[in-house]
Amino acid sequence: MKRIELKKRYIQKAYEIVYSEGKNNVTIRRLGNEINCNASSLYRCFNDMDELLLYVSLKYLKEYLSEVNELLKLSLSSIELYLRTWECFLQHSFRDPKMFDILFFNKYSMKMNYIITDYYSIFPEELEGFDDTLKSIFISESLSERNYKMLYISVEDGLIKKEDIRFLSDMIIQLYKGYLKDFLDKRKLHDNPEDVKKMQDEIMSYYRKILMLYIDEKKED
Secondary structure, three states: OOHHHHHHHHHHHHHHHHHHHOHHHOOHHHHHHHOOOOHHHHHHOOOOHHHHHHHHHHHHHHHHHHHHHHHOOOOOOHHHHHHHHHHHHHHHHOOOHHHHHHHHHOOOHHHHHHHHHHHHHHOHHHHOOOOHHHHHHHOOOOHHHHHHHHHHHHHHOOOOOHHHHHHHHHHHHHHHHHHHHHHHHOHHHHHOHHHHHHHHHHHHHHHHHHHHHHHHHHHHO
């Protein structure tokens, strides 16, 4: 079996198990049995199980990216588009927090550029119909760089100072990371949709307040 075909089978089978049973039920031995391969063949395709799960986690972006693709068709200001994109991201992120934690804060997350390129070469159909802007911003690099590029549009619109973007972007990412890690620690929240929604609204209120401070400062100059 060709390596790319084997890699695709591993990703697809691991995703099916994670989706139906949770990531803790994915093991090298089980995957080998279910795709009729020697257990050690996984290492022909991935460094370890963590890297495989990072590939699997990219499948959890599919619905989110489709929704962002629709947002890009609307006549929204750069700031409103940015906030609506985050609102959408939070909904998906806290629906599957473990997979989004793997996706953005995995030990292989620094290899995201390579992994994303490789993933979509294996599953090119998942990019069909996507706007070129979406591909250039969201289908590459780390969460931090994507957030930076999305926020940078507000500089081009004259709303935020260029020199403030990196700090502002990093602050927003760290706020998200803190909430996500805290959410994973407090597993009871997963069973209460009202608490989850309240937390998402709280994050968005912080984002709006932070952005408005920088926008107002720019207007005063």
